[in-house]
Amino acid sequence: KMISVDGHTFEVVGTVGKFKGFLGDNPDNRDIYVPYSSYKKIYPDARDNFISVLAYPGKVDQAIDEVTGLLRRRRHVKPSEPASFGIATAESFVQEFRSITGTVALVLVVISSIVLLVGGIGVMNIMLVSVTERTREIGVRKAIGARRSDIIWQFLLGWMLSFLIRTFVPSLPSTVPLWSVGAGFVVANGVGLFFGLWPALKASRLDPIAALRYE
Structure with missing residues (x-):
């Protein structure tokens, strides 16, 4: 031809x-x-x-x-x-491509870390507000014999249960792969538990008499 x-x-x-x-x-x-x-x-x-x-x-x-x-x-x-x-050479093009993708991956890791930090701070603030609003309840529980560990688990389990409900009872069908759901669940729980530990510890350390007087 x-x-x-x-x-x-x-x-x-x-x-x-x-x-x-x-x-x-x-x-x-x-x-x-x-x-x-x-x-x-x-x-x-x-x-x-x-x-x-x-x-x-x-x-x-x-x-x-x-x-x-x-x-x-x-x-x-x-x-x-x-x-x-x-x-x-073809190898040099491959190395350049890997360098670019490595830089992009590093930027994504930094951005995702910032997002997780902001999300964790948000969880901590919400739980601190919850501790403040439930001060009298905490005082009553400690006055009748609740231990510090009981108060800590009360707030941590409450947050975990609310997250499970939001995750496994979605309003719209999802097409996200199962492994990504599991990874997101583990990471989100880890961040939530890490940042929620301080409010829970604060709640467990409240003096029952001062808590009962709180308005």
Whole structure:
């Protein structure tokens, strides 16, 4: 089959399989590949070129050295001068991609940590308000023999039960994977228990006489 590109006719000798891009469509699927010698004859003044070289397995470094030497000679670059071109391998692209994804992951970890901290502070404030509002109840319970551990578990279990009800009795159907629900449950409970421990300890340390006098 013959095709015409910029008024020049080329014979198709083979095709390359399609590859999906990072966001779906891959513009490389619309590219054509021609011999370098033919390209230079058609576009002798072209400067911004991208040349792809396929190296034999285990000989990537040797191929880089050969291509570097060839390009320096073709471009008349003196040994004392820096190269006027750049060479990159598939491994370097992979490392760059991993570096980018690692940075994004670190940013997400920082953001999620801030969100958890803010959420934990919110839980602590709500429980402190609950302790203040139930001061007389705490005083009555301690006056009739409730232990500090009973007061602590009263508030921590109350928060955990309310979280379970909100989690497992949703108003809308969910399509979230089960493992993410479990991970969220564990993390949320851990944050809630950590920040709820101080209000619970404060409630358990109330003096029953002072609590009964509280208005």
